[in-house]
Amino acid sequence: MxxxxxxxxxxxxxxESEIGTIQPEVYGQFLEHLGTQLYGGLWVGEDSDIPNTDGVRDDVFAALQKLQVPVIRWPGGCYADIYHWRDGIGKRTPRVNLAWGGTSEPNTFGTHEFFNLAERLGAKTYLNVNLGSGTVNEAADWLEYITGNGQTALAQERRGNGRAAPWKVDYLSIGNETWGCGGRMRPAYYADLYAHWASFMVVDGEKPVMIVSGAHDGNPEFSDEVLDHPMIGEVSKGISLHFYTLPTSNWSRKGAATGFAESEWASTMERTLRMDGLIASSIAMIDSHDKLPDGYGLYVDEWGTWFDETEGRSSLWQENTIRDGVVAGLNLNIFHKYADRVPMTNIAQMVNVLQAMILVDDERMTLTPTYHVYEMYALFQNAKSLxxxxxxxxxxxxxxxxxxxxxxxxxxxxxxxxxxxxxxxxxxxxxxxxxxxxxxxxxxxxxxxxxxxxxxxxxxxxxxxxxxxxxxxxxxxxxxxxxxxxxxxxxxx
The missing domain is CATH 2.60.40.1180 (Golgi alpha-mannosidase II)
Structure with a gap:
């Protein structure tokens, strides 16, 4: 009561005191090959009895359309650094998803499926290439396959697989969480690799916004050392920040998604409000590097609530309550406050996983409180923050x-x-x-x-x-x- x-x-x-334009990408989404987010969640395949268009569930697609999704990050996350793009074109090559529980990965959702989805939604694309277990040649070939407009073998191969016109890569990151699941690299080593790889990330058409993979909230020194690299400002437009809201701040026992005590409501709110200080300190860190160009951005490309595993459910599936909705509102208000320096964020994640917009169980679909917050806030896209x-x-x-x-x-x-x-x-x-x-x-x-x-x-x-x-x-x-x-x-x- x-x-x-x-x-x-x-x-x-x-x-009369404008901070800056709230870029639509502040309302970005994140789509990773994880749990039942793709298979059974968003993607059911063309032969499914569940109504779909080109394999994508019609009900989920219609719900996402209402959010005016501005950009989607794919294929990860940790999954990006084990993903080999050729497994997901033409005749598909099934693999084991070593990043998330050793589950089966059929690769039926690949390059064509992702870019077609984004195109149908009118969303920009944020591609994470495989630095951890891939090669620079593999990544360069992928970009040519996606964006090639000439008569090269890779552009012809894409056409042979059913896509005549090239797609556009709007944002590009080389590696993900390279201090951890992306390869356990030292920051100076990663910065050298990034500068090396960036030299070969050539696209046919407009160059994507290049984003360096930065730190999680507990390791700001990693980002600081990466930005020390003398050429990093020449080959990137910004650096990422990852921050998750755990009720307990303890990764081994994060807290329950439902049935929690008020003490965990309070700790959830206290932790999520740390986002403000993290953004402020990250911007100060960026500004301390005088070799970076003006307007160098901070991209919060992973954020949201993270609770304990739900028994009987797929990996990282979790309920979404009004607490998640309040967390979403608090963070979006913080992002508006920094509209001049935070051009994009990506909530983790879109369907069934972590702080999802939508929960799917077979033919049933449920819109979450977080979904409703995003739908209500959509009118802030392109508005001038005050x-x-x-x-x-x-x-x-x-x-x-x-x-x-x-x-x-x-x-x-x-x-x-x-x-x-x-x-x-x-x-x-x-x-x-x-x-x-x-x-x-x-x-x-x-x-x-x-x-x-x-x-x-x-x-x-x-x-x-x-x-x-x-x-x-x-x-x-x-x-x-x-x-x-x-x-x-x-x-x-």
Missing amino acids: AMPAAAQTAITIER RVAMDGPTYSNGEISIPALSASAARMKDGRLAIALVNADPGADHAIAIPRTGAERATGRILAGNAMDSRNSAAKPEAVAPRPATIRQDGNRFTAVLPARSVSVWIVG
Whole structure:
């Protein structure tokens, strides 16, 4: 039962103080060969009884279309550094997925299937080439196969496999987590390899944005040393950062996805809010390297919640509750704050795995609270992020004390304001007030849960779904009550 609302919090939007454009790619997705994300999740094959187009489930595709997916990262992740692209074209070569549990990998979803999916969705492509177990020649050939527009053998081979026109690679990373699953490399060694390989990553057409694989949150020194390389700024446009939200901050016992105590709600929120400091310190680190070009970016290309394995489910499958939705809102608000320096992020991951948009069980599909947050926030794509200030309430549990409220705002192309509001307090509603100008009106939607682990299911697909928000006009301000455990998006204009 929610407690009565506390004193009203004034939220100030600095309408003339633009931070930068929120690039659509901030709402990027991540598609890895992991668990049942691809096989049985997104991809069922053309012969399946489940309705599909070219092997991709029609229901999942339609749901992704509504998110206006701007970019998809593929094939990994750790899987990228064991992936050999020729296994996934023409006659497919089954392998064992050594990156994720030794499961069977049929390779029926490969280059053609990925690029066709992205093209149908209108999404840009973010390709991770295999540095860990591959060769520079293999990677260069893959790019020629994908983008070649002439009469070379590889371009002709692609045409023979059914694709006449070349595809476009928009973003390219060489290796993934090279300090760990990508090869356990020293940073200086990786930087040398990156500079070497980058010299041969030639595409026919516009050059992709080159991204260096950086550190996880616990090892910032790796990224710092990579950026020391004298040529890294010549061959890349940015560096990645990976950060996962674990309720316990303990990789051997991460915490449960459902049925958790309030202490784990609090620790989840406390940990996920560290993203702000990680981005700030990473930007400061980038700026300390004077050989890097202006505008060198920070790409948060893996982030999201990570809980303990779900018994009886495939690898890294996990339930998605209103807690995940609140985590998504908090992080998206942080990314808006750094719109001038964070041009892309990729939530992990798209279907069935980790903080997924969609959960699939045979013919049944469920949209998660995280999905609904992404759908609500889609109007922030290409909007101008504005500075927001407030002195709001605090949520405390044990030794943890965090801001109960989070907000971001942006000016859309039509001049109206988009405002996102998160109440991370699991037990109390909070009242807010936002200044109103002239004859402005406000409408909005709100996503909330009746319990800390409220979630959708095949039996109750709308248990956690957006509903109209109650916003009042009170003279020269808008007022509302943000329920406990909620995410709201308003349009003001």
